[in-house]
Amino acid sequence: MVKVVTAEYSGVCFGVRRALKMLERSVKQAEDENRKAVMLGPLIHNPRVVDQYGKKGVEVVSLEDVCSGSIVVVRSHGITLDIEKKLQEMDEITVMDTTCPYVKRIHQLVSMRSEEGFSIIVMGDKDHSEVKGIASRIKGDYIVVSPDFSDEGEKLLAEFIKNHHKIFAVAQTTSRPSNYNKLLKKVRKLSIGSGGSFDFAKTVCTATLKRQDAAGELASRVDAVVVVGGGNSSNTAKLFAVVKERNERSFMVESPSSFSDKQIRLLEKCKLIGITAGASTPDDQIIEMKEFLEKL
Ligand code: SF4
Structure with missing residues (x-):
């Protein structure tokens, strides 16, 4: 055997468990108040869970499809600042924001450091919703670096560092620490070489x-x-x-x-x-x- x-x-993990609990609360609230609960994009990257809630009437919708009166559940990876603002402007909806607090922390860090004049390096997948949400909160120049970046990527990174003297780096929460450490080493070396300053945050979950x-x-x-x-x-x-x-x-x-x-x-x-x-x-x-x- x-x-x-x-x-x-x-x-x-803690963030997804929290998001699922909030989703469950939203379903209950929708039932009690005779409203509709919807997910703004799949709540988590698990098709089976999303289907399960679909059967309970919780549809996955895009921003354009959000109806007045809905309870809108925002995904644990977070949303872009633009979408957040559009939701705030909508009448008679309730937003249940399940963005993981660890992701929110990165939002706050990049927003604050970019306001202080730092240019930001984000290590992650540029097409991932978490990275899009982070990038949308940067108030200046930034570059998204793939964890397994190519010669071309390395050239772009070197160019970015040469042109920006205050650099701050973060990584997508699900990054592999060894990849982030490799990147930080590289950035430190390049920044010292160009006489700039460099800081980073430990953001791998x-x-x-x-x-x-x-x-x-x-x-x-x-x-x-x-x-x-x-x-x-x-x-x-x-x-x-x-x-x-x-x-x-x-x-x-x-x-x-x-x-x-x-x-x-x-x-x-x-x-x-x-x-x-x-x-x-x-x-x-x-x-x-x-x-x-x-x-x-
Ligand atoms: S950052 Fe992501 S992996 Fe970590 S607790 Fe939050 S949702 Fe989970």
Whole structure:
């Protein structure tokens, strides 16, 4: 029989748990007051959770579709300043802002430091909603640097530092600390070279750090690892990269039905399987996976 071990700190983090509780409160409030609760974009990057709420009548809408009287639930990754202002201008809506306090802290930091004259480096995925929200609050020049930046990216970074003498850096909360440290080292060296000043904030979320460390440790002592989470979740993808580095037999899936036959055959040959899960994976999805693997 296969033995299945779940890594410590797997699954829903403080921010997502808080967001889900706020969503649940909004659904209740909508029922009590005969109003409609909507999500402004998927609340978290977990299609199964979003579908579950869809069935309860909580639709995912864009700003243009928000109707008067709605309770609008704002996602845990945060929204851009522009959208925030537009929501404030709308009549007769209630905004339930679930933006994680750690993300809010970055909003405040970049807004404050850019007002002080610092130009900002944001390490992260430029297309991710968290990074868009952060960038929208910068009141001056900034550059978004991808964690695995290319020669071209490095050139752009060097150019940016050469042209800006006060630099402040932050990273998307779900970044890998090793990537951020590498970037900080590079920026420090370039800033000193150009005679400028450089400061940074530690913005990588500790929940992510602990989850990645525990998953990495587990991955090195099991036959295979299963990472449970939404295919569109950035932190799940990064978690998968961490375990894959330690264990070639690593799989990232949303649910047991996502496995291919080939993957199942491989898992059946294992004696010890590790499970970990991204920050937006609720406990019931981890339990479901554990029970499925134990029956192999
Ligand atoms: S991973 Fe960290 S920053 Fe992101 S929602 Fe969770 S607690 Fe907040």
